[in-house]
Amino acid sequence: MSTLTIDGQSVEIGNEQNLLELVRKAGINLPTFCYHSDLSIYGACRMCMVEDQKLGLVAACSTPPTPGMVVRTNTDRTRKIRRMILELLLANHDRDCTTCERSGRCKLQTLAQEQGIDRARFGVREVVVPVDAASPSVIRNPNKCILCGDCVRMCREIQGVGVLDFAFRGSQTVVGPAFGKPLTEVDCINCGQCIAVCPTAALTVKREIEQVWKALNDPKKTVIVQVAPAVRIALTEEFGGKPGQISTGKMAAGLRRLGFAKVFDTVFTADLTAVEETNEFVGRLTSGERLPQFTSCCPGWVKFCEQFYPELLPNLSSCKSPQQMLGSIAKRFYASELGVAPEDLFVVSVMPCAAKKFEAQRPEFTYDGTREVDAVISTTELAQFFKQDGIIFDQLEEEAFDQPFGLVSGAGVIFGVSGGVTEAAVRTAAGMLGVNPGQVEYNELRGPEGVRSARVKLGDLEVRLAIVSGLANTVKLIEAIKAGTESYDLIEVMACPSGCIGGGGQPYPNDREARRLREAGIFRVDRISQFRNPLDNLAVQKVYEQWLDGHGSHTCHDALHTNYSPRRRIDGKEIRVTLAPLEKPIEVSVCVGTGCYLRGAYDVLAKFHELSERDDVSGYVNLKATFCLEKCDQGVNIKVGDRIISGVSSANAEEVFDREVAAQLVK
């Protein structure tokens, strides 16, 4: 058995990859900014410096443990180093703590206090750079960035996106998107996982509280609210509670106190989604078309798919997400029942998510000229709402949700964890097919891993299910399916690791331990639910009869379904290839975005370049390479004048050129 000594204690070396994990195992809380067990080791912050008898000063996070080491974590030198690092970080940090939304939960502030930094020796930050507030979901304030790189690694390693990286050098170093662009002009999917790992307020959720107050104070508006499943087991963390505590009743009571006319449960439409999506899935299984079916309730995943896998868009479930289903039904049907015009019904949703803010603003989700969901606030914003209104959360008496969107099943609740949508679909399918009587829970679908798969028997039918969270995991799974090494019928994708309970709008710390406890909370809510199967939800049945003209109707399709289309990843300028010297040239662009590039766009471009020098057209063609004509699933795409022509290849390039370009010149 190999051991080493930490502060006089003998500690056994297990599977730990680095000294830091061992130090923490020994019960010593070594401070860090840049260390996260799920991310690669960066070793930048130097807060975890320890003294080894032989090696001297080393960073614990990037030192492998070896038997016989004698390590001390708290010496005069390490204390001095930690204090100096903090002082230097503070000197370069926008220290407006009193007005900072992370105040009280900021790692920099906490560590500075713990290490006893009582004054800022090195002056104040003089440079002020602009804040990027363009995104509907994430606000980036570089003035508060301490360059730990956690967001960079999260975005690239866990989410497989990589919109953030370090740029420039030395004292000029910044973390941000390429060319200093706003997040709206790069391929950010709005998941907010960068917020979950940011130790300061350099990355925060965009707030919408003021819009909601304005609506609440507007006598013309009837303001209703819906709350997502993952909010009820995280909200108390903002009031000093532990992750996983169930606060459904107090939350509903508090929302009513705030002045919402009706307090509804998004779990209701999660039940509805489960029914619709299972219907769709059973239909696809029967016809064998558009399989595997991918879930579409996660707006981060949907945008990712639109940008990176447009060819899979037909495989996405056409169901709107639970948030949008509630908004849609409320505006289409419930408003007239109340006698309110759709534009005077203001729908607010409370979500654990940053991307839901983006989803609610999508043009697809409008009805009669108004948004289906008018404002989205995060779990942390809801807590602030209560505080602003002087509500003492602990003292609230529990109340229930309002009808007709208040009766729910446990299957809708577990939408909040990774695997929950699948389990809800399996429960629903079992009910529809009349199989697996008495079985409610499907433990084979649960677990902490980022990628899980299971085969579930539904009578004679065996369905192959995959559950994935984190988009880098999703990329791996999709590539395996494309390579033919894996095959599934239904795939649930959640952008955030562990699902919505770890969403970008959840309280801080939003780490692995908090997520584990919140997951347990969600399953507890499921277990104590009266109904466990969405088919048993009488209120859902009533909505089908009263408003939706039954299952599979045209109304149903119109209100509850949508479709998505390929989306441009980057706002890039065109690259000029030839410049026609003559007047009135023909503008020809060839798309060289990722989708078209992989389909051989460059060969088409080279061919066009050659053809544009042919005698009959020479001097009349302005040839350009462009980034994305948003028809990525039909590439290679070209644009002649205002017309987009799809399906061009090097084989038909000459034919297309003659027909579309050369023929115009003859005219």
Add this chain to the structure above:
Amino acid sequence: MNERSFPKINQIIDIWERKVSNLIPILQEVQKEYRYLPEEVLTYVATALGMPLATVFGVATFYAQFSLEPKGKYIVKICDGTACHVRGSEVVDYIIRKKLDLSEGQDTTDDLSFTVERVACIGCCGLAPVITINDQEVYGQLTTEAAEIVVEDLLKRNAAGEVH
């Protein structure tokens, strides 16, 4: 801008086997073609290598050898190492910028003909103060008059359309 440069980019990327690990030589050769790294070309390189644009941007901004601003046809490097500095490189710098009609903070002329750069040490302190043109012509022991003559000569060569 040089319209004919783009078709060459793919050759460069292919020579370097489309490998992410060859990003720096790829950027060096692309910069040779365009005399700087245009945003849209970096976007294309990132697409071709299948890597995040933010990372390509990070590399391009980390190294001083890369420029994201267009550079002139003639690059005038003015040495400002210790020896050149004490022997009057600042005056030389002032004269050259004035002759080229560069305003404060501007390094490249509006017609993209000339770029003036201050560099640390060229390595021939015995010739201080020294300047180089396109890393090929070296002018040493410059006086203000000599600097003026060098620039006037350059302007003439540029007007005559000499391609360097």
